[in-house]
Amino acid sequence: MSCFIFLFFDSFIMVITARLLAGMTAAMWVMATVLYSQHFTKDQSSKAMGILQFLTVFPPFLSMAVSGYLIHMFGWMFPFWIGVAVSCIGLVLSFYIKDYGPRQTAKGMALSDYVKQTWHLPDLKALTTLSFIAHTVLFMTVFGFTPIYEETVGIDEKQLIWVMCAFLFRKSWHPCSASFTK
Template identity: 30%
Template sequence: MTISIDATTKSVPSTPESVPVARWVPWLFQVGNLTFWLSLYFYVPILPSYAESLGAPLGVVGAMLSAYGVTQLLLRIPTGVASDWWGRRRPVFAAGLVASAAGAVAFYIAPSPWTLVGARAITGLAACAWVGITIMYAGYFAPSESTRAIGWLNLVNATGQVVATWSGGLLAQHYGYGAPFLVSAAVAMVGLACIAFCPEPVRAARTGPPVTLDRLWKTATAPALIGVSLLSAVQNYATFSTVFGFTPVYAERLGATRADLGTLTAVSLIPFALAQPITAWLNRRYGPRNVVVIGLAMIGLTAVTTPLCETLPILLAVQVVAGGARGVVGTTLMGMAIRRVSQSERATAMGVYQAVYAIGMFSGPLIGGLVGEVSGLPMIFISTGAVALVASVVAIRVLRDA
């Protein structure tokens, strides 16, 4: 598959040399990266049930969960463009940690269900910092080592999510719903202290042509890039309407405790993380198109079978399969989005890719919540599965040149 993007929106040199830094700096940065994801995910497993405890119907729960993706859809590209134009990444990282702490506090003091929607939007704003985080960390390494650097960054990302979702459920079980939110805010402040000692790897001056709406439009509308981005949006639609959405609600109705909810999410994220190192081999062995098609089909089938799970252990087993499929599909599509894009255009392509897949992050829980209110909780999973299964068929044609 050829991705052709005719214009670039980058306004800093595309391959700047990394500045010399002490050996401990990338390690300290990774601690900051770990705290970032911990602070965003401590409360994810209990968020739907927390909203229901405040009297929120499924529609409001869906609106709350979707606010996280809406913010990223609107601000991912502007965040990346602003960071490139400014030539600095650390302020973006710092702002993300501050926003994460603010969102956690907002959840803790929320007086009503609808207040949770605003709190979740703030945490979505925090997640936009991921654009700056990836560029800043890669800048500590030579361009030839950027892929390996991002791999380690993503491993810490996944590890943080697993640890946070598991321990967050335990915190809520033993200390009440408010505990994960308070710990999230505290951990974010620890991360802020860590990155204060991490220098900017590149302090680039603004050079080259200015960013224009015409350039941004040409980049954003490249057909091949949009194709893989929309498939990724479907994957995120399924993720945020199930494991990060209504699967915890279904588990609670099976008798799951708050600690069980943390285990449920962690069980899904562990195979997601383990899928990262084997995805490249799967792509070489079977081809990226086949990996995506089969992966989306597995995501769809696990969603459809969720309402058939009558015990928590069976539900956990289904999440293992779903988590592995999501990991393989997500990594494959991300690689395809930039695989044949020139180095000078990759940041722009990735910004567009992340913005488009955010459509799934907000539409999944929003539509799922509305479907649940009209047709009941099981229909959320059946409709989500149907969307993923249709996407797997569409992928056969969209990725025909892969």
Template identity: 30%
Template sequence: MWGSLYLYVPFLPIRAQDLGASNTMVGAVIASYAIAQVALRIPIGVASDLLGRRKPFALIAIASAILGALWLGVSPNPLNMFFARTVTGIAGAGWVALSILYASYFTTKGTAGAMSRIMAVNGIALVLATLTGGWIAELISPAATFYSGVIAGAIGFLLLLMAPEPPMGERKAYSKAIFLSVARTPLLILVSIISVFAHFVTFATSFSFIPIYAREIGGSESQIGYISTAMFAGGVLGTIAAPYIARRIEYPRAVLLGLGLMGASAVIVPALDGVLGLGVSQFFGGFGRGLEAALLMTLAVLSVAPAMRATAMGMFQAVYAIGMIAGPVVAGVVADSVDIDAVFYLATAIAMIGGALVFLGRIPQRAE
């Protein structure tokens, strides 16, 4: 699924600009990906727990990725891109079901490792997708990356059809009281809010204005793809390293380290005038993103009982999707009102606020 969604991501803001979008409209196109995620992630989580099924929702998600990629490929203007990208957001919302489906193959004690592994697999898919997308854009055209997303999605859909779904086991009757008890879980609330700030930074920079900045300093299509690949490669290493770093310096400091790397990678961008330096900064920022994302997701899953984890995951992902909307929209307005450099300084400040929140709540030193 993620290959289908990210083959074209490095070129999405550039494509929108080429079709006449302002920086503000570019931000709106990028942000539209999160609209369905805010609206659907909690319902998907609740419905998945009610039915005791994860796989049907995951299949719908991949089908949405296929449809959205096709629509993006044929979009004649930025407004069409906005709506097409919104459809791909349905696929992103399905990450709730897909991630919990994967976790269901493991015991509670294996949850932390499972979350780290699926985040790593996710990251590897993004690395391969952006790398391949860069080659496709260079050899054929940026528009060809959208149709490649359709093909990748179709392959993923067929593979998931063949995958078994383990039985959920004993389930408690679902009620409004149970839903509210999950929603009021202090740890879930805290890690969700921190994740809003982290996603603001990522979607304001790496997914929106880093590709545009790269083109402004002379980056080719393939080089823009490599920069995104470097960010995702760092993310893979960050997710793999997350459980080991957390054991060594404990969860709060590990989350703070991740946010610190993200902020540092943003603040240095305006001083960079070459694609190599930009790629290096994105690698370290990606490492920080992978580190904090894996740890916060683990804490969100472990904050509730196994039977309620899809609901908790839906809430966690729906809340952090607010950052996915706000980041590109605010960044687009700032870029039009001030300049693109100001976007990166703003992202640094947001990362620092997210880091400060680590100390305002009770994040456990370790998660078992």
């Protein structure tokens, strides 16, 4: 939906809505992590998270690597059309995901009770706020303002890959990333 909105709307509200939808989709990595880790034993959790870290970083890198060239060849809207097509394929494939994990449900506990218990976790609000601010600054600068600045200094779309490579390699090799934890 995010790519579709970007294709046909350019008002501030619609752009914010499209970014919100993209952000919600990006947050789905939590579910992917849980589902993926179920295919490994506890002693292989480091291996599972290493593979998942690679699978999390490589597709955005690949898409950024080719998007500058595609924009150069077919225009600024072409990557959004690719996003719509790949999202439709992903939606269809998502119906075939199987959850092999054990089902542990608390009897008689409503969703609102889960939300209340989560809301009262110590330091949750502070950590969530700090994470929100950090990710907002990170992604606004790298994906929002950097391409605009590059255009003003004369870097074309085909050269954008080098800046995105630097960002993604820095992110994936950072000591605090999941690939360095055991």
